[in-house]
Amino acid sequence: xxxxxxxxxxxxxxxxxxxxxxxxxxxxxxxxxxxxxxxxxxxxxxxxxxxxxxxxxxxxxxxxxxxxxxxxxxxxxxxxxxxxxxxxxxxxxxxxxxxxxxxxxxxxxxxxxxxxxxxxxxxxxxxxxxxxxxxxxxxxxxxxxxxxxxxxxxxxxxxxxxxxxxxxxxxxxxxxxxxxxxxxxxxxxxxxxx
Numbered sequence: 001x002x003x004x005x006x007x008x009x010x011x012x013x014x015x016x017x018x019x020x021x022x023x024x025x026x027x028x029x030x031x032x033x034x035x036x037x038x039x040x041x042x043x044x045x046x047x048x049x050x051x052x053x054x055x056x057x058x059x060x061x062x063x064x065x066x067x068x069x070x071x072x073x074x075x076x077x078x079x080x081x082x083x084x085x086x087x088x089x090x091x092x093x094x095x096x097x098x099x100x101x102x103x104x105x106x107x108x109x110x111x112x113x114x115x116x117x118x119x120x121x122x123x124x125x126x127x128x129x130x131x132x133x134x135x136x137x138x139x140x141x142x143x144x145x146x147x148x149x150x151x152x153x154x155x156x157x158x159x160x161x162x163x164x165x166x167x168x169x170x171x172x173x174x175x176x177x178x179x180x181x182x183x184x185x186x187x188x189x190x191x192x193x194x
Contacts, residue, residue, distance in 0.1 A: 004041035005100035006061065011039045013057040028052040060097055069099050073178035076102065076109050080186075081171035083120060083163070085113045105184055109174075110193045112186035116167055123159035131156050 014024050014035075021039070025032040030049055037043045038053075045053070054061045072095055079087040092106030131153055166188075174184040 003044055006044070007039045007041040009059070009061070009100045009103075010035075010053060010057065013059055014039075017057060024053075024056065027056045069101060070179050070181070072099070072102055073105055074175040076106055077171050077175035077178055077184065079171070080109050080112055080116075080174070081168050083113065083116050083167050085110070085117055088113055105174075105178065107193045108184060108186055108189065111191050112170065112189040114192045115188060115190045116163060118190075119163055120160070123156075123163070126159070127156045 014021070019027075021035045022032045025035045028035070028049060029052070034043075034045070034049070038045050038049070050061045053059075072091070076088055076091050076095075079091060088106065088109045092102070092110060096103040096106055135153075170186055174186065177184045
């Protein structure tokens with residue numbers, strides 16, 4: 001892993017472990033200034049220091065293979081089109097320790113997928129509860145409300161279509177952005193996975 005991604009990953013893992021820079025430096029048997037310089041991206045650490053950091057932070061920094069990183073990122077983003085949480089979850093779980101970018105963007109994809117799944121669930125609840133209620137009311141009110149009930153039935157299917165189009169757009173745009181090394185962004189995404 002190269003700087004600045006290495007420094008960002010060390011900072012993230014250190015904070016997850018609840019360690020200060022001084023504590024990490026003590027455990028790695030290096031100076032706190034070395035840890036500061038690694039985290040800020042000023043230096044590329046020696047192999048021994050990377051090994052110590054990997055052991056203490058429980059992360060394999062030497063395993064990274066970025067030769068196909070952009071293709072994996074594109075696959076991850078394209079998988080968000082299908083609104084099936086398991087596909088990006090498997091891709092992210094498999095590749096997250098090999099690349100900082102895949103780890104970060106995978107979290108964004110997962111947050112987007114969880115948000116869209118919840119929106120689909122809410123739409124399904126409306127369809128299964130709201131539509132029968134409308135049909136019962138229509139039967140009681142008479143023929144004058146049949147047109148209204150038909151329109152409401154059509155509108156109850158609309159959220160599924162809108163979510164499908166939105167997921168396709170977000171997945172395609174972010175896949176293209178990942179392939180061209182531009183930052184990705186998922187609108188309407190709630191940060192469940194941090």
